[in-house]
Every structure is written in structure tokens, then in C-alpha cells.
Amino acid sequence: MRVMGVDPGLTRCGLSVVESGPGRKVVALDVGVVRTPPEDELALRLMAVADAAEEWMDTHKPEAVAIERVFAQHNVRTAMGTAQAGGVIALAAARRGIRVAFHTPSEVKAAVTGNGSADKAQVTAMVTRILGLQVAPKPADAADALALAICHCWRAPLMDRMAAAQAQAEQVRRRYEQRLAEQRKVVRG
Structure with missing residues (x-):
């Protein structure tokens, strides 16, 4: 599976593309940071981020785009800009028919390091190790984008199985309710 990882931001937006192989093998294909002047x-600024992301999508043809979910930040203005940057990238992916998944920072940290509260240095070290890189990706936004893509590669199969199981359970529930309704009609009839 080819996944584009996005660490959204207005000042620095990390972008990466990885490809997963058998087991937990993941290979980095590209990584970079889009910068916009404050x-x-x-x-x-949003247009610059969107344009760069669209170019990456058109060049690398990912099957999925994994974006960090913004859930809370101390600075509301920063949180808004981060969410807006993630939104324009999600829109660009949706227009291309590419699946979009949002992962929280703790999900990404847990997937990559085994610890949902790992610090940036631990995430960067594990990304470097998982991908077999000679040098740690810099800045942190690049490492975070790679971590998001790795997280999605490892979590997507489980998420797909869970969604399929949930859909199957919903079908069984509907059939059961339908049979129950038919039995009630017979009893009343």
C-alpha cells in the first residue's frame, strides 16, 4: 500500500510517501516540508499548502492519505491554521478519489514507538530505525509525516477488518429485526 503522510501546518507542513510490504516492512519513497511565510x-498560505500536496498526490499516486487529527492545542490560532491546512489536503485527496484517514498524535506515537505519550525525539528515532534511514529526517515535521504514513500502513488493515465486521453485524441485526417484525405480524394476524 502506498500512503502519503501529512503533518499539517501553515508555517511548516510535513509531507511523506511510504510503501508497505509484507508484514510490517515499510519503505520511504519521499519526504519533505512545505513552508509558507507567516x-x-x-x-x-492555504493555497500554497494545497498546491504542494496536490503535486505530491499527482506525482506519487498514493492509495491513502493519512493526516494528523488536530484535537487540542494551547494556541487556538495555531490549531485553526493546522486544521485548515489538514482540511485543504483532505479535500484535494477526496477530489482525486484517494481515501483519507485521520490519526491522533497518540495513535501515531503508540503505533510507531509503542508508547502513546512518546516525545518527538523517540518518534524520530523509531521512524529512522523502522525505515532503515542513515540519517534522522529533519525537521520534526518531516519525521512526523513519515510516522503518520507508517501508522496508517500498520493500522489500516485492522481498521478495514473492523469496518467489515461492523457492517456484517449491522446486516445480521437488520435481518433479525425483520424476522422479528414478520413473526409479530403472524402472531397478531
């Missing part, structure tokens, strides 16, 4: 208008 003095530019918000709309122009």
Missing part, C-alpha cells in the same frame, strides 16, 4: 494572507 506574513502572507491565510488564503494564499
Whole structure:
């Protein structure tokens, strides 16, 4: 599976593409950071992030895009910009028919390090080790984008199985309720 990982942000937006193989094997294909000047208008900054992400999608043809879910930050303005950057990237992926998944920072940390509260240094060290890189990816946004892609490669099969099981359980529930309704009609009839 080819996955594009995104650590969204307006000042720095980490982008990566990895490919998973048998077992837990993951290979990095590309990694980078899109930077936008803080003095530019918000709309122009979002357009720059979207344009870069679209170019990556068109070049690398990922099957899925994994984006960090923004759930809380101390600075509301930063959180809004991060969420908006993630939103324009999700939109670009959806327009191309690419599946989008959002993962929380703790899910990513747990998947990559085994500890949902690992620090950035631990995440970077494990990303470097998992991918067999000679040098740790820098800045942290690049390492985080790779961690998101790795997380998705490892979690997606389980998420798909859980969704299929849930859909199957829903079908069984509907058939049961239908049979029950038919039996009630017979009893009343």
C-alpha cells in the first residue's frame, strides 16, 4: 500500500510517501516540508499548502492519505491554521478519489514507538530505525509525516477488518429485526 503522510501546518507542513510490504516492512519513497511565510494572507498560505500536496498526490499516486487529527492545542490560532491546512489536503485527496484517514498524535506515537505519550525525539528515532534511514529526517515535521504514513500502513488493515465486521453485524441485526417484525405480524394476524 502506498500512503502519503501529512503533518499539517501553515508555517511548516510535513509531507511523506511510504510503501508497505509484507508484514510490517515499510519503505520511504519521499519526504519533505512545505513552508509558507507567516506574513502572507491565510488564503494564499492555504493555497500554497494545497498546491504542494496536490503535486505530491499527482506525482506519487498514493492509495491513502493519512493526516494528523488536530484535537487540542494551547494556541487556538495555531490549531485553526493546522486544521485548515489538514482540511485543504483532505479535500484535494477526496477530489482525486484517494481515501483519507485521520490519526491522533497518540495513535501515531503508540503505533510507531509503542508508547502513546512518546516525545518527538523517540518518534524520530523509531521512524529512522523502522525505515532503515542513515540519517534522522529533519525537521520534526518531516519525521512526523513519515510516522503518520507508517501508522496508517500498520493500522489500516485492522481498521478495514473492523469496518467489515461492523457492517456484517449491522446486516445480521437488520435481518433479525425483520424476522422479528414478520413473526409479530403472524402472531397478531
